[in-house]
Amino acid sequence: MGLVVQKYGGSSVADAEGIKRVAKRIVEAKKNGNQVVVVVSAMGDTTDELIDLAAQVSPMPAGREFDMLLTAGERISMALLAMAIKNLGHEAQSFTGSQAGVITDSVHNKARIIDVTPGRIRTALDEGNIAIVAGFQGVSADKKDITTLGRGGSDTTAVALAAALDAEVCEIYTDVDGVFTADPRVVKKARKIDWISFEDMLELAASGSKVLLHRCVEYARRYNIPIHVRSSFSGLQGTWVSSEPIGDKKVEQAIISGVAHDTSEAKITVVGVPDKPGEAAAIFRAIADAQINIDMVVQNVSAAATGLTDISFTLPKSEGRKAIDALEKSRGGIGFDSLRYDDQIGKISLVGAGMKTNPGVTAAFFEALSDAGVNIELISTSEIRISVVTRKDDVPEAVRAVHTAFGLDSDTDEAVVYGGTGR
Amino acid sequence: MGLVVQKYGGSSVADAEGIKRVAKRIVEAKKNGNQVVVVVSAMGDTTDELIDLAAQVSPMPAGREFDMLLTAGERISMALLAMAIKNLGHEAQSFTGSQAGVITDSVHNKARIIDVTPGRIRTALDEGNIAIVAGFQGVSADKKDITTLGRGGSDTTAVALAAALDAEVCEIYTDVDGVFTADPRVVKKARKIDWISFEDMLELAASGSKVLLHRCVEYARRYNIPIHVRSSFSGLQGTWVSSEPIGDKKVEQAIISGVAHDTSEAKITVVGVPDKPGEAAAIFRAIADAQINIDMVVQNVSAAATGLTDISFTLPKSEGRKAIDALEKSRGGIGFDSLRYDDQIGKISLVGAGMKTNPGVTAAFFEALSDAGVNIELISTSEIRISVVTRKDDVPEAVRAVHTAFGLDSDTDEAVVYGGTGR
Numbered sequence: 001m002g003l004v005v006q007k008y009g010g011s012s013v014a015d016a017e018g019i020k021r022v023a024k025r026i027v028e029a030k031k032n033g034n035q036v037v038v039v040v041s042a043m044g045d046t047t048d049e050l051i052d053l054a055a056q057v058s059p060m061p062a063g064r065e066f067d068m069l070l071t072a073g074e075r076i077s078m079a080l081l082a083m084a085i086k087n088l089g090h091e092a093q094s095f096t097g098s099q100a101g102v103i104t105d106s107v108h109n110k111a112r113i114i115d116v117t118p119g120r121i122r123t124a125l126d127e128g129n130i131a132i133v134a135g136f137q138g139v140s141a142d143k144k145d146i147t148t149l150g151r152g153g154s155d156t157t158a159v160a161l162a163a164a165l166d167a168e169v170c171e172i173y174t175d176v177d178g179v180f181t182a183d184p185r186v187v188k189k190a191r192k193i194d195w196i197s198f199e200d201m202l203e204l205a206a207s208g209s210k211v212l213l214h215r216c217v218e219y220a221r222r223y224n225i226p227i228h229v230r231s232s233f234s235g236l237q238g239t240w241v242s243s244e245p246i247g248d249k250k251v252e253q254a255i256i257s258g259v260a261h262d263t264s265e266a267k268i269t270v271v272g273v274p275d276k277p278g279e280a281a282a283i284f285r286a287i288a289d290a291q292i293n294i295d296m297v298v299q300n301v302s303a304a305a306t307g308l309t310d311i312s313f314t315l316p317k318s319e320g321r322k323a324i325d326a327l328e329k330s331r332g333g334i335g336f337d338s339l340r341y342d343d344q345i346g347k348i349s350l351v352g353a354g355m356k357t358n359p360g361v362t363a364a365f366f367e368a369l370s371d372a373g374v375n376i377e378l379i380s381t382s383e384i385r386i387s388v389v390t391r392k393d394d395v396p397e398a399v400r401a402v403h404t405a406f407g408l409d410s411d412t413d414e415a416v417v418y419g420g421t422g423r
Numbered sequence: 424m425g426l427v428v429q430k431y432g433g434s435s436v437a438d439a440e441g442i443k444r445v446a447k448r449i450v451e452a453k454k455n456g457n458q459v460v461v462v463v464s465a466m467g468d469t470t471d472e473l474i475d476l477a478a479q480v481s482p483m484p485a486g487r488e489f490d491m492l493l494t495a496g497e498r499i500s501m502a503l504l505a506m507a508i509k510n511l512g513h514e515a516q517s518f519t520g521s522q523a524g525v526i527t528d529s530v531h532n533k534a535r536i537i538d539v540t541p542g543r544i545r546t547a548l549d550e551g552n553i554a555i556v557a558g559f560q561g562v563s564a565d566k567k568d569i570t571t572l573g574r575g576g577s578d579t580t581a582v583a584l585a586a587a588l589d590a591e592v593c594e595i596y597t598d599v600d601g602v603f604t605a606d607p608r609v610v611k612k613a614r615k616i617d618w619i620s621f622e623d624m625l626e627l628a629a630s631g632s633k634v635l636l637h638r639c640v641e642y643a644r645r646y647n648i649p650i651h652v653r654s655s656f657s658g659l660q661g662t663w664v665s666s667e668p669i670g671d672k673k674v675e676q677a678i679i680s681g682v683a684h685d686t687s688e689a690k691i692t693v694v695g696v697p698d699k700p701g702e703a704a705a706i707f708r709a710i711a712d713a714q715i716n717i718d719m720v721v722q723n724v725s726a727a728a729t730g731l732t733d734i735s736f737t738l739p740k741s742e743g744r745k746a747i748d749a750l751e752k753s754r755g756g757i758g759f760d761s762l763r764y765d766d767q768i769g770k771i772s773l774v775g776a777g778m779k780t781n782p783g784v785t786a787a788f789f790e791a792l793s794d795a796g797v798n799i800e801l802i803s804t805s806e807i808r809i810s811v812v813t814r815k816d817d818v819p820e821a822v823r824a825v826h827t828a829f830g831l832d833s834d835t836d837e838a839v840v841y842g843g844t845g846r
Contacts, residue, residue: 053499068505
């Protein structure tokens with residue numbers, strides 16, 4: 001008998017009907033002879049409603065209390081789901097993150113899982129129950145306070161439980177059919193990927209693909225837990241994410257897995273930086289001290305005449321204000337002429353392990369962009385990814401052009417609705 | 424420095440404005456030099472909405488999951504209240520029933536508190552925090568499952584914490600000004616009671632007064648915790664419930680504390696019962712085996728000619744069906760002619776320790792009812808209470824007549840809004 005962990009996002013359990021539909025699917029998995037652990041997010045918009053309430057009583061809600069508030073959402077959905085399963089004649093018990101043994105650090109609102117001790121889950125399973133676990137939450141090791149795992153936290157809960165329980169697979173149910181070769185809202189001919197390696201999935205997630213978050217894939221790779229991303233609205237096979245293709249599936253590793261894009265970043269250019277050792281370090285120390293994560297960095301070739309250079313980097317738009325403030329504050333120590341802030345940029349990334357052994361991918365990528373009349377502003381590469389920054393308005397056309405150029409287009413327009421995965 | 428436990432019902436924290444108003448009041452208590460522990464119910468209609476959701480997924484939700492579901496409501500209100508207090512510049516921490524050390528038995532939906540171990544609350548207070556505790560909930564001693572305490576459970580939580588923390592007073596904030604000499608919706612001239620003994624309050628609660636539940640008063644009496652029932656919408660003194668009048672208050676014990684009424688009961692008459700030993704026992708054994716609590720019992724004088732008698736008793740209407748079924752099932756063993764079910768009854772009770780030493784109270788009570796043209800169907804008495812059953816339609820007039828006859832009317836019509844106390 002296998003052990004399966006299933007995760008259902010908020011859109012799958014948005015109302016009583018959704019909960020009953022999901023309950024049936026869970027019971028099917030149980031009837032197929034599996035032990036089943038289900039991780040569930042809060043219903044539909046519950047979390048947003050709670051955030052609204054918090055904003056009404058306090059402009060800056062404290063982390064500890066904010067986490068206590070938000071975790072109420074999963075309590076509701078998990079209890080309802082357990083009831084719905086019992087109503088179908090099967091035994092189910094629900095568990096909070098704390099009861100399920102999800103132990104975290106004490107960083108409220110974005111805690112990290114440091115241990116999973118699923119003793120109560122194991123007991124519930126051995127007694128024949130389906131175990132329902134609240135996603136997105138845990139309990140801090142030191143203070144025993146309730147914590148939340150931040151965006152995408154329920155996926156991480158599912159993968160962490162799958163690892164701790166040595167599950168055969170972690171199924172992530174969402175409102176799309178799987179991972180696609182590009183965002184189907186932008187590329188009508190995007191194809192569902194049957195299998196993708198952890199590495200390629202990590203690069204796609206880091207490049208703007210929203211189906212799975214980087215952190216969850218990273219966790220799955222570390223413990224080698226196969227993920228199956230699929231729709232809770234259909235019975236179709238979705239996308240398998242694993243180190244090797246699963247079982248008897250003969251899936252050839254594609255040269256290019258997909259094209260991701262991201263328009264959530266901005267670009268800051270530090271103009272007129274003295275071209276001497278330690279200048280770049282001073283700039284990025286100021287940014288790091290402000291707890292800001294940056295993405296791409298490019299330093300222009302220095303103009304010999306002036307001895308000055310420009311340094312550009314990209315970062316989430318939401319951090320833009322903070323970064324500008326941090327740089328202005330340390331302007332004296334660093335020494336630069338001015339700052340330029342540009343939030344009208346977009347990033348397009350081509351991901352695929354095959355590019356390591358296929359020379360010419362970079363050239364073909366740039367040619368496709370050029371043919372589409374798209375200007376490249378920044379370039380950054382990893383072993384299995386090439387990313388460029390362009391004007392934001394050029395992104396849709398650029399993604400379509402690259403998708404076509406690398407032969408990723410499907411033969412038919414696939415009609416899919418593509419949305420968020422909850423959390 | 425004193426320690427005060429305050430409890431706020433759902434109507435006091437129905438929305439963000441209510442939460443902010445309550446937060447201010449809590450901060451006042453803290454500024455007055457007290458250590459403050461606050462027990463809070465779920466916001467407004469939250470609990471009813473959760474019950475509705477449960478009904479949509481399952482006609483008979485399991486106790487364990489139902490409790491998990493319902494306790495989400497207090498999580499939300501307590502976290503928001505802590506945020507609102509912190510926003511006023513004071514330190515606050517919220518705790519679930521489990522975190523606050525409210526240990527219960529395992530009877531889901533109506534668990535009883537068996538121990539309170541408020542170590543975390545004590546620590547939070549000693550560190551200068553206001554402690555916010557979820558009412559209505561605890562954790563079971565054996566299985567560590569979340570439990571709820573049933574109707575009025577938040578009041579019981581507050582009194583139990585007050586006892587465990589050796590508080591000076593347990594303040595129950597509600598949407599009325601205190602305990603009245605009668606239900607002000609029925610008796611316009613009802614007066615607020617300044618002080619009432621535990622014993623009289625227990626009898627009022629048992630007789631239909633809804634402001635405080637019997638269980639909570641019983642707990643307070645056992646540990647001698649003074650309760651102050653007051654409005655969260657005004658600064659007025661409310662009603663003190665304690666063994667003796669508090670401090671320098673010179674309050675004379677009234678002969679009669681108040682008139683309570685209850686129209687939530689029904690009457691079952693077992694007709695034609697053989698008048699021999701063991702018959703009544705067999706009837707009430709059948710009822711007890713069905714887990715039904717009964718209230719008043721009357722056996723008619725046996726008719727000598729037939730050797731048969733009638734036995735009547737009252738019970739909550741909600742248990743009527745179950746009782747009739749239980750009696751019909753054991754009809755063969757008991758032996759009776761027929762059952763009569765009557766849900767058009769009402770109970771009026773006169774409560775006051777003074778009746779022990781004031782002969783004539785019973786006579787005056789019956790005279791008042793007679794003068795109002797109200798027929799008495801059943802009578803039951805305790806040392807400090809007389810109750811009668813009448814037609815339901817006669818109840819309002821009967822209550823007013825008795826209230827006037829015993830000199831309880833105030834000089835002016837008090838304008839009060841009288842509602843439930845949440846839970």
